[in-house]
Amino acid sequence: MATLATQPTPDETHLYVIHPLDDVHEQKCTSEGLGLMQLTPTVRIALTTPRIYLIAMTLIILYRMATLTHLIPQHAL
Numbered sequence: 062m063a064t065l066a067t068q069p070t071p072d073e074t075h076l077y078v079i080h081p082l083d084d085v086h087e088q089k090c091t092s093e094g095l096g097l098m099q100l101t102p103t104v105r106i107a108l109t110t111p112r113i114y115l116i117a118m119t120l121i122i123l124y125r126m127a128t129l130t131h132l133i134p135q136h137a138l
Contacts, residue, residue: 127133
């Protein structure tokens with residue numbers, strides 16, 4: 062995100078913007094030694110639900126591909 066180069070005064074109408082690539086580099090934070098995050102049950106459900114959904118959709122696609130390629134025999138009607 063771009064940051065202001067100078068603090069604007071009330072009578073100034075122009076803002077000076079510095080592009081993030083031209084800005085002074087910041088020291089990056091490290092996450093080593095932080096350990097696992099404690100998740101509330103609501104957050105755990107909110108993160109698990111999309112994972113289960115994506116796994117189910119992948120299995121449905123794989124099953125459909127297997128039936129179309131006749132790897133799984135179709136039931137006779």
